[in-house]
Amino acid sequence: xxxxxxxxxxxxxxxxxxxxxxxxxxxxxxxxxxxxxxxxxxxxxxxxxxxxxxxxxxxxxxxxxxxxxxxxxxxxxxxxxxxxxxxxxxxxxxxxxxxxxxxxxxxxxxxxxxxxxxxxxxxxxxxxxxxxxxxxxxxxxxxxxxxxxxxxxxxxxxxxxxxxxxxxxxxxxxxxxxxxxxxxxxxxxxxxxxxxxxxxxxxxxxxxxxxxxxxxxxxxxxxxxxxxxxxxxxxxxxxxxxxxxxxxxxxxxxxxxxxxxxxxxxxxxxxxxxxxxxxxxxxxxxxxxxxxxxxxxxxxxxxxxxxxxxxxxxxxxxxxxxxxxxxxxxxxxxxx
Amino acid sequence: xxxxxxxxxxxxxxxxxxxxxxxxxxxxxxxxxxxxxxxxxxxxxxxxxxxxxxxxxxxxxxxxxxxxxxxxxxxxxxxxxxxxxxxxxxxxxxxxxxxxxxxxxxxxxxxxxxxxxxxxxxxxxxxxxxxxxxxxxxxxxxxxxxxxxxxxxxxxxxxxxxxxxxxxxxxxxxxxxxxxxxxxxxxxxxxxxxxxxxxxxxxxxxxxxxxxxxxxxxxxxxxxxxxxxxxxxxxxxxxxxxxxxxxxxxxxxxxxxxxxxxxxxxxxxxxxxxxxxxxxxxxxxxxxxxxx
Amino acid sequence: xxxxxxxxxxxxxxxxxxxxxxxxxxxxxxxxxxxxxxxxxxxxxxxxxxxxxxxxxxxxxxxxxxxxxxxxxxxxxxxxxxxxxxxxxxxxxxxxxxxxxxxxxxxxxxxxxxxxxxxxxxxxxxxxxxxxxxxxxxxxxxxxxxxxxxxxxxxxxxxxxxxxxxxxxxxxxxxxxxxxxxxxxxxxxxxxxxxxxxxxxxxxxxxxxxxxxxxxxxxxxxxxxxxxxxxxxxxxxxxxxxxxxxxxxxxxxxxxxxxxxxxxxxxxxxxxxxxxxxxxxxxxxxxxxx
Numbered sequence: 003x004x005x006x007x008x009x010x011x012x013x014x015x016x017x018x019x020x021x022x023x024x025x026x027x028x029x030x031x032x033x034x035x036x037x038x039x040x041x042x043x044x045x046x047x048x049x050x051x052x053x054x055x056x057x058x059x060x061x062x063x064x065x066x067x068x069x070x071x072x073x074x075x076x077x078x079x080x081x082x083x084x085x086x087x088x089x090x091x092x093x094x095x096x097x098x099x100x101x102x103x104x105x106x107x108x109x110x111x112x113x114x115x116x117x118x119x120x121x122x123x124x125x126x127x128x129x130x131x132x133x134x135x136x137x138x139x140x141x142x143x144x145x146x147x148x149x150x151x152x153x154x155x156x157x158x159x160x161x162x163x164x165x166x167x168x169x170x171x172x173x174x175x176x177x178x179x180x181x182x183x184x185x186x187x188x189x190x191x192x193x194x195x196x197x198x199x200x201x202x203x204x205x206x207x208x209x210x211x212x213x214x215x216x217x218x219x220x221x222x223x224x225x226x227x228x229x230x231x232x233x234x235x236x237x238x239x240x241x242x243x244x245x246x247x248x249x250x251x252x253x254x255x256x257x258x259x260x261x262x263x264x265x266x267x268x269x270x271x272x273x274x275x276x277x278x279x280x281x282x283x284x285x286x287x288x289x290x291x292x293x294x295x296x297x298x299x300x301x302x303x304x305x306x307x308x309x310x311x312x313x314x315x316x317x318x319x320x321x322x323x324x325x326x327x328x329x330x331x332x333x334x335x336x337x338x
Numbered sequence: 339x340x341x342x343x344x345x346x347x348x349x350x351x352x353x354x355x356x357x358x359x360x361x362x363x364x365x366x367x368x369x370x371x372x373x374x375x376x377x378x379x380x381x382x383x384x385x386x387x388x389x390x391x392x393x394x395x396x397x398x399x400x401x402x403x404x405x406x407x408x409x410x411x412x413x414x415x416x417x418x419x420x421x422x423x424x425x426x427x428x429x430x431x432x433x434x435x436x437x438x439x440x441x442x443x444x445x446x447x448x449x450x451x452x453x454x455x456x457x458x459x460x461x462x463x464x465x466x467x468x469x470x471x472x473x474x475x476x477x478x479x480x481x482x483x484x485x486x487x488x489x490x491x492x493x494x495x496x497x498x499x500x501x502x503x504x505x506x507x508x509x510x511x512x513x514x515x516x517x518x519x520x521x522x523x524x525x526x527x528x529x530x531x532x533x534x535x536x537x538x539x540x541x542x543x544x545x546x547x548x549x550x551x552x553x554x555x556x557x558x559x560x561x562x563x564x565x566x567x568x569x570x571x572x573x574x575x576x577x578x579x580x581x582x583x584x585x586x587x588x589x590x591x592x593x594x595x596x597x598x599x600x601x602x603x604x605x606x607x608x609x610x611x612x613x614x615x616x617x618x619x620x621x622x623x624x625x626x627x628x629x630x
Numbered sequence: 631x632x633x634x635x636x637x638x639x640x641x642x643x644x645x646x647x648x649x650x651x652x653x654x655x656x657x658x659x660x661x662x663x664x665x666x667x668x669x670x671x672x673x674x675x676x677x678x679x680x681x682x683x684x685x686x687x688x689x690x691x692x693x694x695x696x697x698x699x700x701x702x703x704x705x706x707x708x709x710x711x712x713x714x715x716x717x718x719x720x721x722x723x724x725x726x727x728x729x730x731x732x733x734x735x736x737x738x739x740x741x742x743x744x745x746x747x748x749x750x751x752x753x754x755x756x757x758x759x760x761x762x763x764x765x766x767x768x769x770x771x772x773x774x775x776x777x778x779x780x781x782x783x784x785x786x787x788x789x790x791x792x793x794x795x796x797x798x799x800x801x802x803x804x805x806x807x808x809x810x811x812x813x814x815x816x817x818x819x820x821x822x823x824x825x826x827x828x829x830x831x832x833x834x835x836x837x838x839x840x841x842x843x844x845x846x847x848x849x850x851x852x853x854x855x856x857x858x859x860x861x862x863x864x865x866x867x868x869x870x871x872x873x874x875x876x877x878x879x880x881x882x883x884x885x886x887x888x889x890x891x892x893x894x895x896x897x898x899x900x901x902x903x904x905x906x907x908x909x910x911x912x913x914x915x916x917x918x919x920x
Contacts, residue, residue: 025458031820035729038722039743042794045787046746049757052764108658116652117659125659127912132666133841134904136848138875139669139897142882146890147672187665194662216640218648241752248754250851251879275756275851282855299760306752432814437736464816474807477919478829488815491825525919536811543815 053300060293069297075261075272077281082294084301089263090178090271091305094253095246097182097267098189102246103239106190110197110235115223126198133191141255144184149175149256152183160268173268176258181271184252189242196241200234201227240313244306250275274298274305379575381546382448383408384429389443391424391433398424399441400601406547411569411578413592413609415585417629420598422581426549429579430466431459447547464492467545471552473532475524475539481516484524484535488543502542509575510538511568530561537568541576548572550580554587566591585625589613597621673898680895690877690892692861698888701896703863704877708903711778711857711871712847715785719846720839723790727797727835731804732823744798750791756851758787763855778864778871781857788852789842796838800831803920833918840911844904850875874900 061069064082072083113125156173164170204227212222228235250273258270259280278295285291384406391399399421406412414422427433428441431452445452452462475484483490485503503520507513512534516527524535533553540548550569554562569591572578582588588595589609596606597618605612605621616622623629684700691699726747734740762784767776804827812822828835853876860870874896881893 028818028820031823032733035725035733036739038725039729039734039740041722042726042743042746042750042790046749048765049761052761053757056764056768105658105662108655109662112655112659116655128663128666130908130912131905132662134844134908135666135669135901136850136875136904138848138850138878138882139673139901142878142893142897143669143672145882146676147668190662218640218644220648220651221644223651244752248752248756250754250756251875255882275754278756278760279851279854296760296764299757302754303757306754306757307749310749310752430814432810435810435813460816460818462816463814468814470807470810470814472807474805474811476808476811476826476830487812488817491812491815491817491821539811539815 049303053296053303057293057297057300060290060297063290064294064297069294070301073263075277077285077288077291077294080290082290082297084274084277084294084298086261086263087272087274087277087298088301090257091247091273091275091302093178093267093271094181094185094257094273095243097179098185098246099239099243100186101183102186102189102242103193105186106193106238106242107197107235109190109194110201111223111227113194114198114201115227116219129191129194131191132187133195137188137249137252138255140184140188141252144180144252144256145176148184149180152180156268160266168265168267171266171268174258174264174270176256176270177268178257178264178271179267181253181257181273182267184256185246185249188249188252189245192245193238193242196238197231197235200231200238203234204230237313240309244309244313247305247309248275248302250279254279274302278302377409377574381408381575381577383577384547384579385444385446386425386429387444387446389425389428389441389445391421391428391441392439393436394438398601399428402443402598402601402603404596404603404606406577406579407594408577409573409575410593411573411580411591412606413588413595414579414581414598415583415588415595415624416598416604417624418583419600421601422596422598423551424601425598426468426551426579426581429547430463430468430549432463432468434459464488464543465545466547466549467540467543468549468551469533469537469540469553472556473529473536475527475532475535477523477525479524480521481524481527481535482520485538485542487539492543494543503538506538506542509541509572510534511564511571512538528561530557530564533557533561533565534568537565537572541572545576547577547579550578552581552583555583562587585613597624599624673894673901676891677894677896677898680891681898685892685895686899689863690861690872698886698892699861701874701877701892701899703861703872704874704896705899706863706865707778707857707872708847708874708900710865710867711782711785711853711873712843714779714782714867715789715846716839716843718782718786719789719793719842723793723839723842724797724835726794727801728823728828730794730798731801732819732827747791747794747798750787751795753791754851755784755788755849756854758784759852759855762787762852767856776856776858776870778857778867778869781853781871781873782867784852784856785846785849788849789846792842792845793839796841797831797835800834800838800920801827803834804830831920833914833916834920837911837915837918840907840914844907844911847904847907848875848900850879854879874903 060082063080064072069082069084070088071085072081073085074081074083075086076082109125109129113122113129117125153173153175156177156179160170160173208226208230209222212226213219217225253273254276257273257276259272259276260270261272261277262270264271278298281291281295285295386402386404386406389399389402390397402421402425404425414425416422424433428443429445429452431441433439433441441453443453447462447465451457452466476487479487482503485506486499488494489497489499489502504513504517507516512531515531516522516535524532527535533556537548537553554565557565566587569578569580573593580588580592592609594606595609595612597604597612597616597620599620605616605618607617611617612621613625616625682700686700686705687702688700689703690701691697693699726743730740730744730747734743762780766780766783808826808830809822812826813819817826850873853873857871857873857876859876859880860872862872864871878893878896878900881889881896884890
């Protein structure tokens with residue numbers, strides 16, 4: 003069979019060239035995507051500028067440090083010390099984490115590692131359903147169901163365990179604990195879902211290796227799964243924290259909205275987010291009061307920023323230490 | 339199309355050089371009658387001159403020059419990190435897809451320099467295909483669509499897809515096994531079948547050269563053997579360059595073998611010579627198992 | 631795996647620990663589901679009673695006494711505003727996700743964008759509402775009144791980082807081997823992205839987007855000072871627009887039993903809407919091959 007000569011030329015130009023219009027598509031596509039990405043940066047910058055601008059009257063009236071750390075929120079007297087709000091925010095979030103994260107991680111572990119295959123899917127659906135309930139509904143349920151039903155139990159706990167710090171005294175209807183409990187329920191699906199994803203990326207051979215050594219299931223989880231997932235789970239928890247801090251509606255409905263710092267977890271409290279939602283109506287015409295609310299929003303924003311920054315730093319550091327050095331893989335990236 | 343040399347291909351591992359002591363029998367290579375497979379479609383040769391490749395600031399390939407003969411199989415062997423895969427990826431300009439990586443030099447496909455100034459990398463890759471170490475059929479596509487992917491993705495018109503797909507699957511020795519289930523997902527096949535599917539996908543766009551980056555290292559021995567037989571068929575139509583860490587495989591399939599070390603080409607000669615009578619001492623040390 | 635310590639022989643203690651921990655994890659899972667059961671129970675118990683044909687087809691009356699009306703404007707308003715928000719947030723979110731994965735795995739610009747998307751996910755929804763209030767309502771852009779579309783933008787801001795984040799995660803799951811295979815076939819990069827990566831990731835992308843939609847539908851805070859509340863149904867997004875969450879929030883604080891009842895009914899409605907969306911999202915993720 004006679005060999006045919008290879009034809010490196012076609013259409014009068016080398017096949018190694020492409021029409022100019024085709025070559026334009028790639029850079030255009032890339033530029034569009036970059037523009038969208040840049041939009042995000044522009045938005046954040048905008049945020050900051052505007053919020054600071056509007057918060058300015060109140061901050062200069064009160065002073066930034068005084069705003070943050072003065073324990074006196076009294077709009078009628080034009081005093082805007084937001085410390086009770088900040089404290090309330092942190093307290094309710096802390097309670098939420100303490101209750102919510104262990105349960106969320108336990109759920110994630112159970113679903114991924116221990117549950118029989120048939121049960122896994124329904125369980126996942128059920129946990130995700132918790133996220134389907136919007137915060138206003140949790141608030142509604144909190145007010146009319148949780149608060150009245152838990153009050154006796156809370157009082158019993160306060161009376162029996164009053165030697166513990168922050169426990170004791172008279173249980174107010176809406177209080178920090180209820181707020182923290184509802185927040186825990188609200189952050190559970192997020193923390194669990196992310197933890198679940200992280201846990202399921204543990205390489206099977208890692209798990210099988212420990213099982214092959216004769217480890218029990220729990221030991222396998224402890225030796226292979228948890229260390230590998232540690233950074234991811236921490237990230238999940240931090241996202242839960244951020245969510246808890248910013249949650250407005252459910253909290254404001256069940257925390258009592260009292261601008262003081264309670265001594266017990268069963269006292270009423272207030273949070274930065276709640277104050278904005280509550281006092282916005284009356285502050286509409288008062289530039290100073292409105293400014294104070296914007297300042298509260300700014301603080302919330304900055305707090306969130308810090309938490310996210312901390313979360314990322316933690317995750318990055320944990321990632322570097324827990325993962326073994328990998329060979330440089332040929333990853334097609336944006337080289338062209 | 340059976341290869342007359344199939345019978346003599348049995349290279350058992352018992353003939354592999356023994357342990358670290360150094361005294362061992364040399365690699366026995368079967369008596370190869372001139373593997374002049376019938377050339378049904380003349381493919382171009384590739385001529386590499388002065389190739390340099392970098393990963394960021396790291397100089398990975400140092401001034402490599404090598405010729406890949408048309409319609410022949412050239413194997414590139416060497417220890418890990420010797421640069422053989424990098425050289426391979428420079429041939430179809432996949433190397434530069436890695437962020438921070440670049441390559442310089444002259445790589446002639448027949449008489450066209452694929453690193454020339456007006457050359458478009460996308461077009462280069464249509465002429466020079468690649469099969470990867472881990473079979474990677476597109477998960478959302480059926481077997482048929484996978485093979486046709488190269489044509490569909492590039493909007494190639496005027497091609498009878500069904501005919502091209504069948505021809506490619508036959509060319510990859512996969513047609514008989516999948517002809518009744520072309521609409522099933524490509525990922526439903528076994529590892530060896532997936533790799534042959536990827537080969538079919540590669541030849542469907544009718545390249546002139548096929549590059550193979552350790553195509554059998556993720557496969558079992560039987561699947562490996564099937565693909566090696568396939569390579570022998572394919573060289574009738576394509577020029578083939580194969581990177582392999584398996585020296586026996588090189589001895590089985592390659593007409594010539596090139597030995598790389600630390601980013602440099604040490605030796606390139608007919609396979610038989612490389613394994614039985616290497617001219618460089620480093621080559622000898624590698625093929626007799628002293629390192630790598 | 632790091633330092634595999636030699637395991638002690640399988641004593642009763644190890645077995646007991648194993649059993650105990652497994653029981654604990656199972657129990658925790660059940661505990662996690664208790665609130666769900668309770669919420670659904672009470673929603674049904676107190677909310678079903680409010681449901682009626684009139685409930686869904688009449689607007690709130692805003693009367694001080696007497697008939698309080700239904701939730702028609704709230705329901706329609708939610709649907710309208712969320713739809714608009716999705717139309718804005720989903721394409722942008724997918725676009726940014728594509729950028730981060732296909733073009734921006736390294737590099738300072740991409741890292742900055744990624745960082746700020748992260749930042750945005752954590753921003754409380756009320757801050758978004760505040761921001762839109764400040765720029766679009768007070769700032770007078772597009773008229774200085776409260777309007778439905780301004781509420782949509784606040785919702786879109788809320789959805790954007792969520793969609794982007796989930797898109798990035800899903801797109802990263804697409805194995806690089808697929809991109810390499812497509813590139814090696816001589817496919818231009820934009821086609822690799824649109825015709826190989828995107829279709830492979832599509833079910834996951836849809837899941838992530840729908841979950842963001844479900845979340846946006848339930849948000850109250852961003853709407854409080856952007857679209858606020860109004861009794862009449864309107865299809866004009868340039869006017870104030872009612873929404874289920876804001877309606878519920880307003881009714882909850884009221885001493886009027888009828889309104890509380892309506893709040894439960896509206897809450898049940900909202901949850902059903904969200905459940906439906908989440909269900910569709912789950913179905914979409916089943917088709918994912920990643």
